[in-house]
Amino acid sequence: MRPFELTAPTTVDDALDASGTVLAGGTTLVDLMKLDVLTPQRVLDINDLPLRGIDTRDGLRIGALERMADLAAHPGVYPVISRALLLSASQQLRTMASIGGNLMQRTRCTWFRDVNSPCNRREPGSGCPAVTGPNRMHAVLGTSEHCVATHASDVAVALVALDAEVRLTGPDGARSVPLAEFYRTPGDTPHREHDIRPGELITEVVVPRLDWAANSTYVKVRDRQSYEFALCSAAVALDVRDGVVADARVAAGGVGTVPWRLRSVEAALRGAPADEESFAAAAALATEGAAPLADNAFKLTLLPRTIVRALLDVTEGSR
Amino acid sequence: MDISLGVNGHLEHLDAEPGVTLLDALRERLGITGPKKGCDRGQCGACTVHVDGKPVLSCLTLAAIVRAPVTTVEGLSDGDDLHPVQQAFADQDALQCGFCTPGQIMSAVTAVESGVDDVREFMSGNICRCSAYPNIVRAVEQARSADATV
Numbered sequence: 106m107r108p109f110e111l112t113a114p115t116t117v118d119d120a121l122d123a124s125g126t127v128l129a130g131g132t133t134l135v136d137l138m139k140l141d142v143l144t145p146q147r148v149l150d151i152n153d154l155p156l157r158g159i160d161t162r163d164g165l166r167i168g169a170l171e172r173m174a175d176l177a178a179h180p181g182v183y184p185v186i187s188r189a190l191l192l193s194a195s196q197q198l199r200t201m202a203s204i205g206g207n208l209m210q211r212t213r214c215t216w217f218r219d220v221n222s223p224c225n226r227r228e229p230g231s232g233c234p235a236v237t238g239p240n241r242m243h244a245v246l247g248t249s250e251h252c253v254a255t256h257a258s259d260v261a262v263a264l265v266a267l268d269a270e271v272r273l274t275g276p277d278g279a280r281s282v283p284l285a286e287f288y289r290t291p292g293d294t295p296h297r298e299h300d301i302r303p304g305e306l307i308t309e310v311v312v313p314r315l316d317w318a319a320n321s322t323y324v325k326v327r328d329r330q331s332y333e334f335a336l337c338s339a340a341v342a343l344d345v346r347d348g349v350v351a352d353a354r355v356a357a358g359g360v361g362t363v364p365w366r367l368r369s370v371e372a373a374l375r376g377a378p379a380d381e382e383s384f385a386a387a388a389a390l391a392t393e394g395a396a397p398l399a400d401n402a403f404k405l406t407l408l409p410r411t412i413v414r415a416l417l418d419v420t421e422g423s424r
Numbered sequence: 425m426d427i428s429l430g431v432n433g434h435l436e437h438l439d440a441e442p443g444v445t446l447l448d449a450l451r452e453r454l455g456i457t458g459p460k461k462g463c464d465r466g467q468c469g470a471c472t473v474h475v476d477g478k479p480v481l482s483c484l485t486l487a488a489i490v491r492a493p494v495t496t497v498e499g500l501s502d503g504d505d506l507h508p509v510q511q512a513f514a515d516q517d518a519l520q521c522g523f524c525t526p527g528q529i530m531s532a533v534t535a536v537e538s539g540v541d542d543v544r545e546f547m548s549g550n551i552c553r554c555s556a557y558p559n560i561v562r563a564v565e566q567a568r569s570a571d572a573t574v
Contacts, residue, residue: 111425111442111488128489135445135484136466148442150489174478195549196531197469200478201485331548 106138113150120306121276125149127306129170129203132194133210141220142211142227156205156308164314169205169307173260176204183312185321185340189263192325195332205307207258208271208284209299213334214243214254225251226295233295241400242334245408247362248396252295256288256363257334263323265364266340266356269312275305284310288363317344317352324415325358326407335359337407339415345379355412357391360404367391370412379420381413388412427487431456432499438487446490447471447482458497458526462551469550472527473497479534497526500533509533509567518563520554528552528560536567 111128114120125147128134137143152170160166161181176182177190177199193199193207202210216222216234223232235243235253243253261284269284287300301307321342327333338358344351353374355367373387388409395405427444429436431454438453447464450456450473459482462470466484473482476492500507506514509532519525528550540546543564544557552560 106443109442111486113489128486131484131486131489132466132481135486138443139465150486152489152491195469196534196546197472197479197481197549198466201480331545 107141107144109138109145110147111150112147113153115153117154117156117274117306117308120149120151120154121274121304123147123149124304127151127209129206130172130201132198132202133206137211137218140218142218151306165310165312167204167310167312169309170203173199173202173204173207176260183263183267183315183318183321183342185263185266185318185323185342186260186312188323189259189325189338189340192323192338193259204260204310208261208264208287208307208310209301210258211298212254213257217254226254226291226298229294229296236398238399240398242336243398243401244360244362245392245395245397245401245404246357246360246365247290248398249291249293249295249362251293252291252362253398254291254295254362255334255359256361258364259323259325259335259338259358261288261364262338262356262358263321263340264310264312265366266321266342266354267312267315267318269310271307272309272311273301273305274308275302277302279308281311285364285366290362315342315354318342318354320344320419321354322415322418324411324418326411337404337411339408339412341412341415341419343374343379343416343419345420348379350374350377350379350383353416355391355416357408357412360395360408367412369393374416381417384413384416384420385409388416425488429454429487429490430493432495433493440487442486442488444487445483446473446475446480446485446487446494449487450482450494450496456496456498460523460526462524462527467551468524468527469531470524470527472530472550474530474534479531495530497529500529507533508570509536509563512563512567512570513560516559516563516566518556518559519552520556524550524552532560532564532567535564539568 126145156170157168244255270281325338340356342354355370357365369390377383460470462468471483474495
C-alpha cells in the first residue's frame, strides 16, 4: 500500500474542511488500496462522526455509519432490506461495512480490480476487456460499449425498490438525491459512477414509509449458497388485496450496471391476479432492452424466474 | 503515527504508518500470531479477530482506526483452560492443517454467543482449504449445547 496521510475529524464540519478519501469500515477502500486501484494521498477516518442511529418511527432513517449487521438485526426494518443485507458478503464484512460505504462500494469486475488491465471505469479511455469477455458475471441492462460492470450491492437494490433517498452534505450545503438517480449508468463516462460532488459526504439514507412493504423479500441466486455476489437477485414488495395485486415494487440486482428498478413489471402487476401465471407475464417484461454478452445470456432466463420466485414467496400468507 | 491498541486485556503502543493493518500490527509488531494471513484481501477469514466483541477481518482493518478492545484467539483461554469453543474444536477434530482454525474459532465464538440459527451460513466467511466443514459445524453445535447447559 502506498503511503498516505490519515486524519480523523470528529465533526461533520471538520470533515468537510479536510479534503480526502472517506474511510468508514474499510472493506472497499483498504482492499482497493492494497491492489493499487485507489491511491489516495489523504484519507479521512470518519468513524468518530455523529452519523449513527436507526429511526423507524416514520419510514426509516439510517445514519450513514450504521453497520450492515446492525441494520439487518434491527426489528423495525422492512424485510426486503434485512434479507438483502443478510444475504450479502460474510458476517465479518457485514459487521465492518457501513451503509454509506455499501452504497459507495465499487464494482467487483475483474478488470477494474487489476491495474495491469485496461478499464474505462478506472482509467477513462483505456478500453473494456469485459465487453468481449469472459463476461459471465457482467451486466445485461444499462450497459454501454465502454462498460458492462455490475453494481455489486444487494441492499441498494432493496433501497431502490423502496424509493430511498441519500442525504448528502458538502461545501454548498445539504441535499437529497433519490438513490435511483444517485447511480449513473456508464454511457460514455463510466468513471462517473455517482451523483456526488467534490467534498460531499453521505450523512443519511431515508426510506419513505410504505406500510405494505412489511410484505417484502429479497431473493438472491448465486453460484454458491453463501458468501457470493448475485448472478440475479430480486427485491419485491407486494400489496395483495382479495387475491389481486393492488401495488408492487420490483427491482433487480446482478444484472444491471446500477441497481435496476423495474417499473414496467410493477405496472403489469397492478390489478393482476396474485398468481404464478400473471407474475410470469409481468416478470417477462424485466428483460426489455437487455443486451446479453457472449457468456451471460442465461441471465435473460434467470432474471424473470428470480422475480417470480420472490413474488410467490411474498404471496404465501398474504392471500 | 502513534497507535494505541487494547489487545487481550493489555494496552499496547506502537509507532506505525497509517496503512498498517490490524493484522500486521498484531503479527509483525506485537508478536501475536494467532490471526493468520491467508488471502490478505478480506476473502478467506483466517485473520478474523474480535473488535469490541464482534468478529472483523483484521487484514482489511487499519490499526489506526481501531478504538475498541481487540481479542485474538490467544485471549480466549484462561491459562491452560481452553475456551469451550476451543475445547469443542479439539473434541470434534474440527481441523486438519489448522491454518484457518484461529479465525474459525473467533467466528464460532460469536455464533455460539449470539445463538445463530444457521451455523453453516454464519460460518461461510471462514474458508477451510482442507474442507473440515462437517466437524467445524459439529464443534459449534457442541459448544452451543454446552453453553445452553451453563
